[in-house]
Amino acid sequence: MIWLALACGVAEDRSSTTCGGCHPAELEAWERTGHANGVDGEVLSAWLPEVRHAWGAGAAQRCVACHAPGWGDEPEVGCLACHGAVGNLQEGDGALIVDERGPIGARGPTDAPHGVEGRRFLLSSSLCATCHEVTGPGLLDERTGSEHAESGGDEGCADCHMPDGDHDLRPRWEGALALTLTREAGEAVVEVSNVGAGHAIPTGAAFLRDLRVDLVVDGVAERVLTLVPVPVLEGVQVALPTDADGFEGEALQAGESRVVRVELPDDAEQVEAVAVFRRFRPDLLEALELPPGTGGEEQVVARAY
Numbered sequence: 001m002i003w004l005a006l007a008c009g010v011a012e013d014r015s016s017t018t019c020g021g022c023h024p025a026e027l028e029a030w031e032r033t034g035h036a037n038g039v040d041g042e043v044l045s046a047w048l049p050e051v052r053h054a055w056g057a058g059a060a061q062r063c064v065a066c067h068a069p070g071w072g073d074e075p076e077v078g079c080l081a082c083h084g085a086v087g088n089l090q091e092g093d094g095a096l097i098v099d100e101r102g103p104i105g106a107r108g109p110t111d112a113p114h115g116v117e118g119r120r121f122l123l124s125s126s127l128c129a130t131c132h133e134v135t136g137p138g139l140l141d142e143r144t145g146s147e148h149a150e151s152g153g154d155e156g157c158a159d160c161h162m163p164d165g166d167h168d169l170r171p172r173w174e175g176a177l178a179l180t181l182t183r184e185a186g187e188a189v190v191e192v193s194n195v196g197a198g199h200a201i202p203t204g205a206a207f208l209r210d211l212r213v214d215l216v217v218d219g220v221a222e223r224v225l226t227l228v229p230v231p232v233l234e235g236v237q238v239a240l241p242t243d244a245d246g247f248e249g250e251a252l253q254a255g256e257s258r259v260v261r262v263e264l265p266d267d268a269e270q271v272e273a274v275a276v277f278r279r280f281r282p283d284l285l286e287a288l289e290l291p292p293g294t295g296g297e298e299q300v301v302a303r304a305y
Contacts, residue, residue: 014071014100016078022113026079029167035077038067043208043280043295046288047240051137054242059137066094066131077131079103085127086119091145092133125149128157132204139231139241140205147199151254155198173277176201177252179213179302181273188215188264190224190273192302193257200251202277207231207241210278210298211251213260217268224260224273227252228281239287275302 016036020027030036038044044067052060072080084102089095105116106123121127129145148157160172175196182189192213194201202209206228213225228251230237231244238244252258264271279295286292 015074019079026167033169050242055138062137088130091129096130123158125156142204144203151198153198173301177302179304181304188262191259194252200253206251210281214274216272239283273304277301
């Protein structure tokens with residue numbers, strides 16, 4: 001993990017709270033993001049001892065270095081982490097170069113009461129890939145940057161995740177998945193496709209997530225597709241990647257489709273397919289002794305009749 005700071009002429013207070021004095025809407029949106037809650041996130045805090053035990057103190061420190069880099073006098077990934085970024089040493093593993101004198105904007109000088117340097121890097125996917133392309137520690141590879149590059153799309157990260165300059169950085173499920181259901185010769189044929197994302201669904205730490213397709217027959221749901229890599233030890237599913245020797249399955253890549261055929265009961269009437277996402281797998285939360293609703297309840301992200 002490499003973070004390089006240029007710290008000449010630093011202002012006394014560079015925290016996101018100070019920025020929010022003039023940019024309250026941006027601060028409020030940022031406070032809802034994972035960037036604002038990276039170090040205090042319940043899952044990360046509960047999992048770090050497991051990482052340290054399985055892979056050593058250096059591995060745990062690598063997690064902290066990305067989730068809590070410390071720019072702008074605060075542990076979180078705050079305003080300065082992006083608005084002070086001038087480049088990177090590589091696209092990956094947090095090799096970001098930050099000028100702590102900031103701030104940097106997407107455009108040149110403005111009528112702001114402070115100087116603003118314009119740099120295209122702020123809106124580039126290269127900035128995002130600096131932290132959202134991770135190799136290790138252990139099995140914890142995250143390939144969002146590579147997935148985006150391989151997708152061949154024209155849109156950058158900010159085009160989807162920061163439309164109109166929004167700072168909430170929320171997942172954009174609208175139009176991401178296409179789910180179809182047809183009935184053929186006593187079978188339900190379910191197809192799910194990644195049609196709208198410029199990366200895998202889910203991406204990043206997909207090994208923590210749960211994305212599934214349920215077939216609901218007359219009100220009874222059955223999982224028929226799992227769209228995440230599941231940690232396994234000698235072929236048996238385990239809850240934590242730190243207890244695993246590999247993964248089975250993978251996320252749905254950009255442009256990829258998967259199809260499953262399920263035999264229906266002769267008397268089946270109402271049939272529905274539902275794609276359901278949950279930020280953290282229930283077995284993961286149980287293993288970390290966290291409440292079942294940590295990270296939010298499951299949500300339906302696509303539906304077909």
